[in-house]
Amino acid sequence: MSVALPREILICTIARLLDGVRSVAVGASSPIPAAGAMLRRAMDEGQRRVRLSILGSVEHNFFTNGSVELFDSAGQGRLDAFFLGGGQIDGQANVNLVGTGEYPQSDVRWPGSFGSAYLYFTVPRVILFREEHSPRVFVDKVDFISAPGVSPPGVYRPGGPVALLTGKGLFSFDRTRPGFRLESIHPGHDLDEIEAATGFGFDHTGAPPTTIPPDAAALSLLRGRVLDELEETYPAFAADWRRDLAGATAKEVSA
Amino acid sequence: MTANLQALARRVKPGQCVALPVDYAGVSMAMTRPLIEHGAGDLHLVCVPTGGLQVDQLIGSGLVRRVETSAISLGEAGGAPRFNQAVREGRIELRDATCPAIHAGLLAAQKGVPFIPMRGLIGSDLLARRDDWKLTENPFSDQPDPIVLIPAITPDIAIFHAPMADMQGNVWIGRRRELAAMAYAATETLVTVERIVEHSLLADETTAAGTLPALYVTDIAVAPRGAWPYGLWGKYGTDTSELIRYAKAARSEDGFAEYMSRAEVPA
Numbered sequence: 192m193s194v195a196l197p198r199e200i201l202i203c204t205i206a207r208l209l210d211g212v213r214s215v216a217v218g219a220s221s222p223i224p225a226a227g228a229m230l231r232r233a234m235d236e237g238q239r240r241v242r243l244s245i246l247g248s249v250e251h252n253f254f255t256n257g258s259v260e261l262f263d264s265a266g267q268g269r270l271d272a273f274f275l276g277g278g279q280i281d282g283q284a285n286v287n288l289v290g291t292g293e294y295p296q297s298d299v300r301w302p303g304s305f306g307s308a309y310l311y312f313t314v315p316r317v318i319l320f321r322e323e324h325s326p327r328v329f330v331d332k333v334d335f336i337s338a339p340g341v342s343p344p345g346v347y348r349p350g351g352p353v354a355l356l357t358g359k360g361l362f363s364f365d366r367t368r369p370g371f372r373l374e375s376i377h378p379g380h381d382l383d384e385i386e387a388a389t390g391f392g393f394d395h396t397g398a399p400p401t402t403i404p405p406d407a408a409a410l411s412l413l414r415g416r417v418l419d420e421l422e423e424t425y426p427a428f429a430a431d432w433r434r435d436l437a438g439a440t441a442k443e444v445s446a
Numbered sequence: 447m448t449a450n451l452q453a454l455a456r457r458v459k460p461g462q463c464v465a466l467p468v469d470y471a472g473v474s475m476a477m478t479r480p481l482i483e484h485g486a487g488d489l490h491l492v493c494v495p496t497g498g499l500q501v502d503q504l505i506g507s508g509l510v511r512r513v514e515t516s517a518i519s520l521g522e523a524g525g526a527p528r529f530n531q532a533v534r535e536g537r538i539e540l541r542d543a544t545c546p547a548i549h550a551g552l553l554a555a556q557k558g559v560p561f562i563p564m565r566g567l568i569g570s571d572l573l574a575r576r577d578d579w580k581l582t583e584n585p586f587s588d589q590p591d592p593i594v595l596i597p598a599i600t601p602d603i604a605i606f607h608a609p610m611a612d613m614q615g616n617v618w619i620g621r622r623r624e625l626a627a628m629a630y631a632a633t634e635t636l637v638t639v640e641r642i643v644e645h646s647l648l649a650d651e652t653t654a655a656g657t658l659p660a661l662y663v664t665d666i667a668v669a670p671r672g673a674w675p676y677g678l679w680g681k682y683g684t685d686t687s688e689l690i691r692y693a694k695a696a697r698s699e700d701g702f703a704e705y706m707s708r709a710e711v712p713a
Contacts, residue, residue: 219496219517219519219521220519220521220522246470247469247470247521249679249680254621255621255623256621256623257471257621257622257623257624257625257626257627258468258471258494258495258545258549258624259546259549259553259623259624259627260623262545262546262549266546266565288517289542289571290533294571294575295533295536295539295540295542295575296533296534296535296536297533297534298534300525300529300530300533300534301525302496302517302518302519302525302526303496303515303516303517303518303519303542303543304516304517304542304543304544304570304572305496305516305517305544305545306495306516306544306545306546307544308544308547308566308567308570308572308573309544309545309546309547309564309565309566309567310566311566312565312566312567312568313565313566335571336569336570336571336572337544337570337571337572338544338566338570339568339569339570342568342569343569345589345590345591345592346568346569346592347565347591347593425522426522426683426686427522427686427690428522
């Protein structure tokens with residue numbers, strides 16, 4: 192089996208961050224989190240039931256009360272984990288899904304806040320995921336707060352961010368400080384590069400470890416069952432992934 | 447009680463508030479061109495809870511004054527180009543929301559109450575920018591417990607697409623309960639369906655549970671593949687390549703006009 196593709200390392204890292212969850216939901220336009228949640232479910236099969244709801248999927252969505260049910264179940268504490276992205280994310284874990292510059296006439300307009308301003312408050316394990324790791328994404332202060340990373344005492348807030356996964360590394364989030372800490376660096380990247388690409392300060396050890404790559408069992412589940420399951424909701428992403436795999440195999444054969 | 451698409455479109459009057467469903471729930475794309483040809487403008491769209499192709503096309507056609515939504519995108523095909531341009535040029539009024547706030551507003555309308563309280567939101571710029579949302583204190587708590595009130599959203603018209611209706615005007619929506627939520631809240635509801643069935647959907651308990659009663663349905667038109675290029679749950683998938691074609695074309699105003707002038711629904 193060929194070495195793990197960068198996206199496969201991300202998917203496996205997400206599956207690890209979901210260790211122990213009973214229920215996880217994945218929102219719109221999130222193929223990598225969806226695949227990570229599907230991998231978690233496949234890995235735990237026979238030991239623990241992981242309930243998974245993929246927005247936009249018919250097969251991988253157990254809700255029967257329409258799109259409100261995700262929010263209602265989160266409000267009751269039935270949902271353990273969720274994912275949020277962000278056009279901008281800052282060092283306080285504030286998330287901006289709306290746009291850059293002045294609101295409402297944004298310079299660049301993004302789709303919008305989706306369910307972030309609610310789920311960030313109500314889901315205990317929110318994983319921030321943004322593949323592009325650059326200073327325009329990871330800013331000192333977001334231009335618009337779709338959902339705040341932390342809340343003052345007295346505000347009802349059982350939920351919030353626990354980790355930030357990017358194309359270059361994995362961070363944990365400490366709500367008390369508040370701030371991020373670099374936990375590991377993905378293969379092919381280094382600390383200097385991450386510091387240069389991050390617009391906010393973060394904690395780290397002198398030499399953060401390399402992100403654990405997927406083992407053969409995980410890779411096999413990923414490229415078989417997970418890829419097949421993902422195709423229903425994310426056909427374009429799945430096709431692209433298959434092309435990359437075919438390319439990697441061809442390279443190995445010719446090498 | 448079935449009408450044609452043009453007759454349905456004529457029910458929409460300028461300045462009305464129109465609720466439209468999220469892209470996977472049953473978007474009546476078949477109504478988009480009739481709505482544009484009818485030309486009732488100055489619309490206030492409410493996306494339940496997000497919008498996509500249909501909203502982008504109505505904005506591109508100049509029919510929209512205000513959009514209340516949690517997001518607008520074309521999913522895997524990327525951002526909504528006409529919406530994005532209208533925002534840049536300040537041509538539409540934005541009411542940025544979050545999904546459960548839109549659900550809460552519709553629920554308030556469904557119940558005939560003025561508002562529904564909702565968790566979250568505090569400290570967000572969404573709340574800061576919405577002068578119609580109110581921050582208050584939980585009157586049942588001994589401790590300080592701030593909470594946000596979301597006012598009722600009462601659309602004049604809701605429009606969606608569903609797999610089937612019966613001769614009495616009952617519509618089968620399965621588990622897409624947001625379609626019922628829209629219809630309960632709205633004054634009128636216009637529905638396009640894949641087909642009309644001869645038997646009553648309420649006669650069989652299996653279909654009755656997922657049926658929106660005719661009480662909430664103003665008019666119905668038959669439109670086979672009426673969600674295309676979106677999919678219809680349990681029936682057909684999304685035509686992503688068509689969404690991508692649109693996304694590319696609609697980057698410019700001319701490209702958008704050219705795209706919209708073409709014939710639709712492939713056989």
